[in-house]
Amino acid sequence: MTRITIGPFNRVEGDLEVRLDVESGRVVRAEVTAPLYRGFEQILEGRPPLDALALAPRICGICSVSQSVAAAAALRAAMTIEAAPNGLLATNIAHAAENAADHLTHFYIFFMPDFAREAYAAHGWHEEARERFAATRGSAARDALPARARLLETMGIIAGKWPHSLAFQPGGTTRAIDLGERVRLLSITTAFRAFLERIVFADSLENVLAIATADELDDWRDGRGGDFAHFLRLADSLALTGLGRGTGLMMSYGAYHGVDGELFPRGLFGPRAIVEPLPLTQITEDVSHAWMRNSSADPAHSSTVPDPDKPAAYSWCKAPRLSGQPIEVGAIARQTVAGQALITDLVARDGTNVRSRVVARLIETARIALAMEQWTRALRLSEPFCHNSRELPDGSCVGLVEAARGSLGHWMAVRDGKIERYQIIAPTTWNFSPRDSFDVGGPLEQALVGTDVGEAGPRAVAIQHIVRSFDPCMVCTAH
Amino acid sequence: MSGSDGMTNVLWLQGASCGGCTMSILESGASGWFDELRQFGINLLWHPSVSEETGEEAVEVLQSVLDGKVRLDLLLLEGSVTRGPNDTGRFNMLAGTNRSVYRWMLDLAPRADYVIAVGSCAAYGGVPAAGSNPTDAVGLQFEGSDSGGALGAGFRSRLGLPVINVAGCAPHPGWMMETILALTTKDLAATDLDSYGRPKFVANHLAHHGCSRNEFYEFKASAETMSERGCLMEHLGCKATQAVGDCNQRSWNGGGSCTKGGYACIACTSPGFEGAQNFLETAKLAGIPVGLPTDMPKAWFVALAALSKSATPRRVRLNATADHVVVPPGRATTKGKP
Numbered sequence: 086m087t088r089i090t091i092g093p094f095n096r097v098e099g100d101l102e103v104r105l106d107v108e109s110g111r112v113v114r115a116e117v118t119a120p121l122y123r124g125f126e127q128i129l130e131g132r133p134p135l136d137a138l139a140l141a142p143r144i145c146g147i148c149s150v151s152q153s154v155a156a157a158a159a160l161r162a163a164m165t166i167e168a169a170p171n172g173l174l175a176t177n178i179a180h181a182a183e184n185a186a187d188h189l190t191h192f193y194i195f196f197m198p199d200f201a202r203e204a205y206a207a208h209g210w211h212e213e214a215r216e217r218f219a220a221t222r223g224s225a226a227r228d229a230l231p232a233r234a235r236l237l238e239t240m241g242i243i244a245g246k247w248p249h250s251l252a253f254q255p256g257g258t259t260r261a262i263d264l265g266e267r268v269r270l271l272s273i274t275t276a277f278r279a280f281l282e283r284i285v286f287a288d289s290l291e292n293v294l295a296i297a298t299a300d301e302l303d304d305w306r307d308g309r310g311g312d313f314a315h316f317l318r319l320a321d322s323l324a325l326t327g328l329g330r331g332t333g334l335m336m337s338y339g340a341y342h343g344v345d346g347e348l349f350p351r352g353l354f355g356p357r358a359i360v361e362p363l364p365l366t367q368i369t370e371d372v373s374h375a376w377m378r379n380s381s382a383d384p385a386h387s388s389t390v391p392d393p394d395k396p397a398a399y400s401w402c403k404a405p406r407l408s409g410q411p412i413e414v415g416a417i418a419r420q421t422v423a424g425q426a427l428i429t430d431l432v433a434r435d436g437t438n439v440r441s442r443v444v445a446r447l448i449e450t451a452r453i454a455l456a457m458e459q460w461t462r463a464l465r466l467s468e469p470f471c472h473n474s475r476e477l478p479d480g481s482c483v484g485l486v487e488a489a490r491g492s493l494g495h496w497m498a499v500r501d502g503k504i505e506r507y508q509i510i511a512p513t514t515w516n517f518s519p520r521d522s523f524d525v526g527g528p529l530e531q532a533l534v535g536t537d538v539g540e541a542g543p544r545a546v547a548i549q550h551i552v553r554s555f556d557p558c559m560v561c562t563a564h
Numbered sequence: 565m566s567g568s569d570g571m572t573n574v575l576w577l578q579g580a581s582c583g584g585c586t587m588s589i590l591e592s593g594a595s596g597w598f599d600e601l602r603q604f605g606i607n608l609l610w611h612p613s614v615s616e617e618t619g620e621e622a623v624e625v626l627q628s629v630l631d632g633k634v635r636l637d638l639l640l641l642e643g644s645v646t647r648g649p650n651d652t653g654r655f656n657m658l659a660g661t662n663r664s665v666y667r668w669m670l671d672l673a674p675r676a677d678y679v680i681a682v683g684s685c686a687a688y689g690g691v692p693a694a695g696s697n698p699t700d701a702v703g704l705q706f707e708g709s710d711s712g713g714a715l716g717a718g719f720r721s722r723l724g725l726p727v728i729n730v731a732g733c734a735p736h737p738g739w740m741m742e743t744i745l746a747l748t749t750k751d752l753a754a755t756d757l758d759s760y761g762r763p764k765f766v767a768n769h770l771a772h773h774g775c776s777r778n779e780f781y782e783f784k785a786s787a788e789t790m791s792e793r794g795c796l797m798e799h800l801g802c803k804a805t806q807a808v809g810d811c812n813q814r815s816w817n818g819g820g821s822c823t824k825g826g827y828a829c830i831a832c833t834s835p836g837f838e839g840a841q842n843f844l845e846t847a848k849l850a851g852i853p854v855g856l857p858t859d860m861p862k863a864w865f866v867a868l869a870a871l872s873k874s875a876t877p878r879r880v881r882l883n884a885t886a887d888h889v890v891v892p893p894g895r896a897t898t899k900g901k902p
């Protein structure tokens with residue numbers, strides 16, 4: 086058996102180290118390390134609760150709005166106020182813009198460049214993939230980066246700037262939108278739809294979302310232009326459906342909350358392969374393999390204190406579990422829980438894998454592009470965008486949202502008007518968790534086992550595909 | 565400053581970072597940041613978020629710079645340097661290298677013609693240094709407003725400059741790109757930096773300059789709660805009259821800024837901004853904001869504020885506490901004129 090170490094693992098948000106035990110060219114054990122700890126939970130303790138709105142978004146530069154929205158949701162629960170309906174809509178529009186921008190960044194900047202690697206030079210498709218997707222040199226970035234920047238102009242209208250805005254408040258958003266601004270927002274969403282339909286899908290969003298089965302997807306792909314079909318051909322050539330298989334357990338906290346509920350519902354895709362209610366009280370964190378001192382397993386009662394010399398630990402990331410099980414989160418979990426037809430069919434056939442995770446992200450992008458148009462039209466311009474309250478009683482509260490990469494929770498306890506405890510479980514905390522006290526690995530650790538690395542060892546591209554298929558955000562992971 | 569090949573070699577590393585500065589700079593350039601870099605002859609040796617090289621390949625790039633085999637024109641760090649625990653830097657290891665980012669920066673910085681701290685974390689410590697500063701986070705050459713930091717007050721890069729601090733959380737993409745490009749043409753000298761190492765083309769302005777709430781400020785017509793249109797200084801924590809930056813003279817994400825977005829400037833370009841509490845509430849002493857414009861006698865400010873408040877037009881007063889314009893400007897009459 087040989088042990089190989091891969092790091093710095095780049096083209097993810099943040100840094101990552103993966104260690105693999107390899108026997109006869111196959112991974113038999115994987116360890117995933119989050120190599121950065123900044124201590125946000127410690128930093129927040131003792132502060133006025135509303136300071137979370139300024140500090141929590143700064144956990145993450147790529148999902149800053151998600152962090153804001155989670156903090157605002159927790160504070161809203163503590164204040165027992167309702168957000169202004171316009172504020173919820175404006176939050177959803179901005180949050181969708183961030184999530185869609187993140188999906189684009191993942192696809193074009195983080196994930197696809199691996200197909201341009203020299204390791205694939207012998208494949209007939211390599212030259213075309215290299216021309217289109219090579220890191221920093223491929224033609225795709227010339228399309229994707231300006232489209233991303235244009236989409237993020239949503240933030241200039243709703244949130245002042247991105248990343249790191251204070252526009253997302255417990256009572257709504259801080260800027261009322263007028264008629265001219267609504268038209269500008271529509272112009273941005275229209276441009277985004279045009280980009281998706283022209284460059285990504287080479288088809289209308291409605292047609293893309295009408296694809297209901299894996300077979301229909303194969304038919305749709307044949308002979309089609311666009312980067313999504315390009316990916317599907319590469320994925321089939323490399324049998325990516327067989328790579329990085331997940332355990333099958335997934336959840337979503339529910340995404341894009343509105344007055345009438347959520348766009349994507351909350352739920353657990355459990356061991357019976359059906360969507361069930363999510364038992365939120367069964368969320369725990371295990372620190373047996375984290376450089377952290379023991380504390381309560383319940384995020385509502387635990388604190389975070391580093392223990393850098395702890396034996397058996399190998400990551401700054403704690404190990405979150407739901408009813409004792411590691412859970413996969415992300416676009417594929419959200420769309421499975423939401424019952425999206427194509428993703429449900431893909432998961433039923435081959436579970437979560439490198440290909441289906443990427444498909445889910447792009448299908449979700451199409452869905453939220455349409456939702457952004459609807460939310461923008463639904464704004465009632467003469468009504469308030471923010472309800473205000475400064476009353477914040479002592480007690481415990483939680484804010485649960487879906488970031489681009491999956492389920493994000495903020496647990497806060499307030500005492501004597503100050504934050505007594507603050508706990509954050511981010512999407513990649515779930516996906517890239519270390520082992521727990523039963524020696525059960527996190528979703529990535531399990532997905533890597535069995536992978537054929539062949540002669541390439543640490544340079545095996547298969548490992549790159551699997552890790553990046555989760556779209557990890559390592560800065561959120563240990564925070 | 566480019567080498568004999570005409571290219572400028574740039575190495576970008578991330579320390580205790582959120583990655584937000586990278587997310588911001590990816591908005592730069594009409595045909596994308598990569599094209600923009602190419603157009604200016606910039607060769608990105610490695611960047612953690614965008615380069616192809618990963619694992620051993622990336623370590624080879626860093627090692628070749630360390631060994632002097634590859635010329636290093638610009639070294640950029642995004643994120644603070646965590647020195648802890650106990651000066652080991654272990655809170656932030658560069659994966660796969662068994663070395664901390666702290667150690668890497670100590671070794672790489674002397675190799676660079678110029679060193680740029682991207683964002684307030686790399687410049688001064690930033691948000692990871694807030695509160696109890698659990699990781700002993702500092703900036704490259706400052707610890708808050710005290711010079712020193714990871715590299716020490718005496719550090720000068722190969723061409724004799726201290727660390728150039730592109731402060732901001734996150735900085736405007738233009739602040740970063742203009743600094744990088746000014747260095748590729750050697751147009752930025754030590755005299756172009758302020759006392760906190762910030763390029764003066766940004767730091768010679770205040771965030772307040774060009775604020776769209778200007779008329780409300782003039783009359784001290786103040787917003788009282790979030791989403792109202794009035795000036796944010798008196799009640800809602802705005803520090804734009806004290807914070808450097810041309811924030812309101814540029815457009816952020818196509819037209820925004822913090823104050824346009826409806827919330828206070830929290831002085832994110834200032835060393836130690838993260839140490840404040842109650843960011844959205846103005847600290848007051850005897851009813852008067854503590855943080856007044858720095859170069860104005862307090863008594864004068866108070867006297868002028870009282871005078872302007874008494875002269876506030878009804879339109880300005882009513883709009884200040886509304887989230888929509890409730891009283892439009894009066895219409896100048898043109899009757900009888902040609």
